Amino acid sequence: MTLRHSPREGSARRIGGEIPDATIARLPVYQRVLAALAESHVVIVSSEEIAAASGVSSANVRRDLSHLGSQGTRGVGYHVSSLLAHVTQALGISSERPVVIVGAGHIGTALAAYQGLPSRGFRVVGVLDISVDRVGSPVADSAQMRVRPLTDLEAVVREGSARIGVIATPGAAAQYVCERLVQAGVRSILNFAPVTLAVPQDVEIRQVDLAVELQILAFHEQRRTVTIPECSA
Amino acid sequence: MTLRHSPREGSARRIGGEIPDATIARLPVYQRVLAALAESHVVIVSSEEIAAASGVSSANVRRDLSHLGSQGTRGVGYHVSSLLAHVTQALGISSERPVVIVGAGHIGTALAAYQGLPSRGFRVVGVLDISVDRVGSPVADSAQMRVRPLTDLEAVVREGSARIGVIATPGAAAQYVCERLVQAGVRSILNFAPVTLAVPQDVEIRQVDLAVELQILAFHEQRRTVTIPECSA
DNA sequence: CGGTGTGAACCACTTCACAGCA
DNA sequence: TGCTGTGAAGTGGTTCACACCG
Numbered sequence: 001m002t003l004r005h006s007p008r009e010g011s012a013r014r015i016g017g018e019i020p021d022a023t024i025a026r027l028p029v030y031q032r033v034l035a036a037l038a039e040s041h042v043v044i045v046s047s048e049e050i051a052a053a054s055g056v057s058s059a060n061v062r063r064d065l066s067h068l069g070s071q072g073t074r075g076v077g078y079h080v081s082s083l084l085a086h087v088t089q090a091l092g093i094s095s096e097r098p099v100v101i102v103g104a105g106h107i108g109t110a111l112a113a114y115q116g117l118p119s120r121g122f123r124v125v126g127v128l129d130i131s132v133d134r135v136g137s138p139v140a141d142s143a144q145m146r147v148r149p150l151t152d153l154e155a156v157v158r159e160g161s162a163r164i165g166v167i168a169t170p171g172a173a174a175q176y177v178c179e180r181l182v183q184a185g186v187r188s189i190l191n192f193a194p195v196t197l198a199v200p201q202d203v204e205i206r207q208v209d210l211a212v213e214l215q216i217l218a219f220h221e222q223r224r225t226v227t228i229p230e231c232s233a
Numbered sequence: 234m235t236l237r238h239s240p241r242e243g244s245a246r247r248i249g250g251e252i253p254d255a256t257i258a259r260l261p262v263y264q265r266v267l268a269a270l271a272e273s274h275v276v277i278v279s280s281e282e283i284a285a286a287s288g289v290s291s292a293n294v295r296r297d298l299s300h301l302g303s304q305g306t307r308g309v310g311y312h313v314s315s316l317l318a319h320v321t322q323a324l325g326i327s328s329e330r331p332v333v334i335v336g337a338g339h340i341g342t343a344l345a346a347y348q349g350l351p352s353r354g355f356r357v358v359g360v361l362d363i364s365v366d367r368v369g370s371p372v373a374d375s376a377q378m379r380v381r382p383l384t385d386l387e388a389v390v391r392e393g394s395a396r397i398g399v400i401a402t403p404g405a406a407a408q409y410v411c412e413r414l415v416q417a418g419v420r421s422i423l424n425f426a427p428v429t430l431a432v433p434q435d436v437e438i439r440q441v442d443l444a445v446e447l448q449i450l451a452f453h454e455q456r457r458t459v460t461i462p463e464c465s466a
Numbered sequence: 467c468g469g470t471g472t473g474a475a476c477c478a479c480t481t482c483a484c485a486g487c488a
Numbered sequence: 489t490g491c492t493g494t495g496a497a498g499t500g501g502t503t504c505a506c507a508c509c510g
Contacts, residue, residue: 022501028448032427046469055429055440058469059503066471074470074509091448092455099447106343113339116427116444121451164450187457188450194265194349196288204453206446207288211349213439214332214397215261215324217421218354220437221396222325224420255479279491291491292481299493307487307492471508481498487491 019090023064027091028120029054030064034084035119046077093121098160100186102177103168104129104139104147107192111166113140125160128153130173150177157184164188171195252323256297260324261353262287263297267317268352279310326354331393333419335410336401337362337372337380340425344399346373358393361386363406383410390417400424 033053037045047065051058065072065083068090072078099122101108111117112127127139130150139145148156156162165186167174174193181189188204191197194212197205266286270278280298284291298305298316301323305311332355334341344350345360360372363383372378381389389395398419400407407426414422421437424430427445430438 020501024452025445025449027452028442028445029429031448033429048469053429055438057503059505060501062470063472063502070471072470075468076510077469091452092459093448093451097451097454106339106346110339110343111443114443117447120444120448122444122447163454164447166447188454190446190450196262196266196286204450206450208441208443208446209261210344210347210441211353211355212258212261213423213441214350214355214399215264215326215353216258217397217423217437217439218326218330219257219260219324221330221421253479281491290481292483293479295492296480296494303493305492308490309488310491467510469508469510472506474504474506476501476503478501479499482496484494484496486493488489 019067023067026054026056026060026064027087029056030061031084031087031091031120034080034087037080038084042080044077045080045083047072050078091121095121096123097121097164098123098125098162099164099166100125100153100157100160100162100181101127101166101168102129102150102153102181103166103170103173103192104131104134104137105168105170108166108168109140111168112145113143122164125162126152126156128156130169153177153180154184157181157186162186164190167191167193167197169193252300256300259287259289259293259297260320262289263294264317264320264324264353267313267320270313271317275313277310278313278316280305283311324354328354329356330354330397331356331358331395332397332399333358333386333390333393333395333414334360334399334401335362335383335386335414336399336403336406336425337364337367337370338401341399341401342373344401345378346376355397358395359385359389361389363402386410386413387417390414390419395419397421397423400426400430402426404428 030050033050047058047061051061054061068086071082071086101112101124104127108127112124117124126148127145128148128150129135134147135149136146139147163186165181167177167189169177171193174191174195175197178189178197178199182199182203187202189197190206190208192208194209199205263283266283280291280294284294287294301319304315304319334345334357337360341360345357350357359381360378361381361383362368367380368382369379372380396419398414400410400422402410404426407424407428408430411422411430411432415432415436420435422430423439423441425441427442432438
């Protein structure tokens, strides 16, 4: 589990919607599952089936879907294409969302090269790096976009109208880059650097730390080993 | 928040420990913060300070630390080095945990090259890929380890005694790789492929999907834009 | 029937507020 | 005095179980 919601005084007077955070985090998964079903020309699907394909309980699926004014048919199930449309709409992926990526190391490049982004509504408007070795080289093999120098950050954000930024730099640079992004107008940041960023409260941060994920796994692994053999459930 | 705890019938009769999942997810962060403080020769730290550096409330920090039989001093704070030792111990990072990585694309390479792993108790015992283009090339610039063919998977797991595996392949290959990992004895899997993996209940999965993280950010971004100006809190 | 939608119970985690102690 | 540790209250999310309906 990644951390970070705006923990404090958040919930800025939710007006219309009212979809729980936990549900939101699952919507993209449902979207993926439904898209795959649509691809396979499946017309109707039950909450049980969605559940199996998403790793969530069926009751939870129904509850989640009910939050978006559910369109299921009792005794039958959900109409795949119409449900997919609803989920997609709820996620706001009608338009192309411009994203700027800072750091052209492995992670930054991975994201920039990720084929799945356009179909999910994102467009990478720029990849920046401070290293002269990387600046000017193609963002991905066989891509026409080239890595730009960090000095172009404000220009890239402005020209691309980016409101979402990704920090894929070493930890030491992250806070500095973060401030420049915020200054340039970015309001949502996905941070891969292993540091806690300080930001104004109207900026949302999501933190993904690869080592942390491994450590959580390791903890359970350890407990499993320590928790003695006998007395298996 | 990443998904996936073993949701169902998990809680395999917890015996000694009893540390909540949410706390476990934060321990690595505290560890990082404490390590930085120790580096700076700070001797004593308060829950308030840890909170600020971790992006958590101070009450939450105290509660979390109390779960590991806390060693704070009332009216003073926590002794950095001893607390760090406790946290590290709780995370079970006394020993080197072998990890096998499948997929030598950007993400797999990023993880393999990540400097922070050894200090967190991990050792990458092998990076595998199916592509002949990648097999045999160095795992990272200036690393002596080389990418091995997927056919070596069982051998690498066995020789390295890996119990933790990382799947950094395209989605289509993930379930197949997953099954081979489990078959080979891996019990904990970190999955970067955008698919839900089916595994026996005694195998733990953690899912990290870069596009999903972006979509969650985008949702809030959208709501912010839609939720009209006036009536600001 | 069979599967959705949902009140109600349940559970896990967080926050409050303060007693207790160096 | 000041900060930890923790009962008690609060919050948010999940699961149960069943009424409802195509």
